[in-house]
Amino acid sequence: MGEVLDGAAARRWARLAAEALGRTRGEIDALNVFPVPDGDTGTNLHLTVLAAADAVDELPSGAGTATVWRTLAQGSLLGARGNSGVILSQMFRGLADILGHQGAPPDGEVFGDALEYAAVLARNAVEHPVEGTILTVLEAASAATGPAGPGLAAAARAAAAGARRALRATTGQLEVLARNGVVDAGAAGLCVVLDALAAVITEEYPERYEVPARTAGPTPVREERGPAPGPGYEVMYLLDAPDETVPDLRARLDGLGDSLVVVGGGGLWNVHVHVDDAGAAIEEGLAAGRVHRIRVTYLHAPAAEQEQPHAPCRGRAVVAVTAADGLAELFEAGGATVVRRAPGAVPPLAVLAEAILAAGDEVAVLPNEPEVLALAEAAAERARDSGARIAVVPTKASVQGLAALAVHDPLRRFGEDVIAMTRAAGATRFGHLEIAAEEAVTSVGLCQPGDVLGMIDGDVAMIGAGLPAVARGVLDRMLSAGGELVTLVVGAHAPAGLAGRLEEHLRIAHPDVEVGVYEGRQERYPLLVGVE
Numbered sequence: 001m002g003e004v005l006d007g008a009a010a011r012r013w014a015r016l017a018a019e020a021l022g023r024t025r026g027e028i029d030a031l032n033v034f035p036v037p038d039g040d041t042g043t044n045l046h047l048t049v050l051a052a053a054d055a056v057d058e059l060p061s062g063a064g065t066a067t068v069w070r071t072l073a074q075g076s077l078l079g080a081r082g083n084s085g086v087i088l089s090q091m092f093r094g095l096a097d098i099l100g101h102q103g104a105p106p107d108g109e110v111f112g113d114a115l116e117y118a119a120v121l122a123r124n125a126v127e128h129p130v131e132g133t134i135l136t137v138l139e140a141a142s143a144a145t146g147p148a149g150p151g152l153a154a155a156a157r158a159a160a161a162g163a164r165r166a167l168r169a170t171t172g173q174l175e176v177l178a179r180n181g182v183v184d185a186g187a188a189g190l191c192v193v194l195d196a197l198a199a200v201i202t203e204e205y206p207e208r209y210e211v212p213a214r215t216a217g218p219t220p221v222r223e224e225r226g227p228a229p230g231p232g233y234e235v236m237y238l239l240d241a242p243d244e245t246v247p248d249l250r251a252r253l254d255g256l257g258d259s260l261v262v263v264g265g266g267g268l269w270n271v272h273v274h275v276d277d278a279g280a281a282i283e284e285g286l287a288a289g290r291v292h293r294i295r296v297t298y299l300h301a302p303a304a305e306q307e308q309p310h311a312p313c314r315g316r317a318v319v320a321v322t323a324a325d326g327l328a329e330l331f332e333a334g335g336a337t338v339v340r341r342a343p344g345a346v347p348p349l350a351v352l353a354e355a356i357l358a359a360g361d362e363v364a365v366l367p368n369e370p371e372v373l374a375l376a377e378a379a380a381e382r383a384r385d386s387g388a389r390i391a392v393v394p395t396k397a398s399v400q401g402l403a404a405l406a407v408h409d410p411l412r413r414f415g416e417d418v419i420a421m422t423r424a425a426g427a428t429r430f431g432h433l434e435i436a437a438e439e440a441v442t443s444v445g446l447c448q449p450g451d452v453l454g455m456i457d458g459d460v461a462m463i464g465a466g467l468p469a470v471a472r473g474v475l476d477r478m479l480s481a482g483g484e485l486v487t488l489v490v491g492a493h494a495p496a497g498l499a500g501r502l503e504e505h506l507r508i509a510h511p512d513v514e515v516g517v518y519e520g521r522q523e524r525y526p527l528l529v530g531v532e
Contacts, residue, residue: 007068014053021046027211031185041185044082051079069100084186094118108155112145127260132173134186140166241289279346294374316410317360326521366401397430399530487530489520
């Protein structure tokens with residue numbers, strides 16, 4: 001059944017490539033010295049292709065070729081990891097754009113055109129392309145299909161062979177590869193993926209997928225053993241934003257760091273950049289659209305291990321992040337160590353990691369803001385290198401953090417304690433009031449500067465003119481689904497008597513609900529609300 005590249009073949013390729021990368025990722029990781037020697041390129045490529053394979057596996061058996069290719073590309077975009085993974089997802093998109101829209105099964109010439117288009121898309125996604133990388137090898141694979149003629153099998157073999165030739169040449173194209181005596185890791189992974197594609201098309205399956213041994217040269221010197229080169233953090237996120245906003249975003253991110261790759265289209269983008277200020281990179285995304293699936297990775301962990309002490313054996317602890325004086329006092333009264341952040345900003349990653357290390361050898365972290373969550377995960381990962389057990393409880397609001405802290409029990413097993421805290425946070429709906437600063441379109445209509453916005457679980461639920469009226473409306477809506485305990489956290493600029501009026505409303509409208517009122521003194525939000 002060889003020489004076919006339809007939807008069924010694309011399914012087989014995705015799964016075979018994922019399995020091949022799973023077997024070779026350790027060897028590819030060992031080659032990884034560019035753009036940073038963090039030893040994870042093989043793992044990132046494996047996770048990227050595995051996400052694509054899992055996505056197509058979820059399709060019904062009768063799904064058409066266009067659907068399979070589109071799903072493969074979308075799955076790799078959503079699951080892309082690392083610099084090379086993001087670039088590889090762009091290759092999948094390019095192939096899908098051509099091969100998923102053919103009226104007849106593609107021949108060798110169409111396959112070559114698809115690879116050429118994929119190579120152009122991949123290069124255009126990288127802000128500052130470098131030769132001797134996965135981009136160079138993908139272009140060489142495309143060029144090699146030209147002399148192969150119209151046969152699909154011959155073109156697939158030629159692409160795989162051309163990629164292998166170009167891979168060997170990468171050592172001489174990039175100084176850091178030559179110095180370390182290796183080929184480019186991302187390009188090596190691409191060769192495995194193209195070998196798997198040729199195997200599916202020709203039905204000639206190798207016994208194993210080869211990863212080149214090191215070239216003649218010195219053993220790689222891990223650059224981070226000296227002063228850490230380049231930016232300190234890899235930031236990745238998915239972005240829902242209009243296509244026209246992406247050029248400006250790329251320009252702003254390019255000014256923050258390097259290794260910038262932005263791929264996607266149609267309103268969904270995968271953003272990858274290396275920066276020193278992870279918070280600033282995330283904030284640029286937030287300015288462009290909706291940011292989700294944020295990942296922040298510290299790039300120079302071995303150096304950090306040398307600089308930072310091991311976590312002291314102090315037992316169980318909780319670390320909470322907040323910007324408000326009153327909330328800080330509430331968390332401290334509950335026994336938590338507080339890390340302060342500026343209003344509207346995230347705390348420095350090093351500060352958060354040091355606080356976690358200093359707190360104890362079993363630490364639960366309460367980020368208390370969606371924007372802090374990814375940074376907390378990165379800080380926790382950095383602190384785990386010292387041997388401490390760290391868990392991030394995914395609290396998206398301070399009221400969820402307070403609920404989690406209320407059930408914290410240092411006498412329980414750590415895992416059980418974290419589960420209890422996570423359940424308490426998840427069972428707490430959160431809302432707040434804020435004042436609109438400018439005219440904007442919301443999910444419930446147009447707001448004007450000075451309007452009071454009633455937010456529930458992060459979305460605008462009401463727009464009104466008075467704080468008490470909007471607060472009552474928010475409470476009623478949140479309690480419509482039930483609730484036994486209401487927490488009101490009053491902000492620094494709330495009108496006098498607001499909490500008292502809301503308590504009276506709850507006594508009349510919801511007499512069975514218990515109410516707790518606290519002075520949070522937060523600057524931005526006149527009122528925070530939690531319902532459990």
